[in-house]
Amino acid sequence: MATIGVxxxxxxxxxxxxxxxxxxxxALIVIDVSMLHQHIWA
Incomplete structure (x- = not known):
């Protein structure tokens, strides 16, 4: 039983x-894309 649990x-x-x-x-890709998005629209 213990081995199966392990x-x-x-x-x-x-x-x-x-x-x-x-x-x-x-998450990293999403952050990169949102940063890029802000950069383009800024």
């Missing part, structure tokens, strides 16, 4: 890490 925990950590990485990249 394996699931590792998978969850891996998944969370990957989705956090993707979200971070998306």
């Amino acid at each position: 394996l699931l925990g590792r998978k969850a950590d891996e998944y969370m890490g990957k989705s956090a990485e993707v979200l971070g990249r998306v």
Whole structure:
């Protein structure tokens, strides 16, 4: 039972890490685009 919990925990950590990485990249792109947008319209 404990080993299954550990394996699931590792998978969850891996998944969370990957989705956090993707979200971070998306956030950076969004920030870049909004900065560019302000620069163009300023």
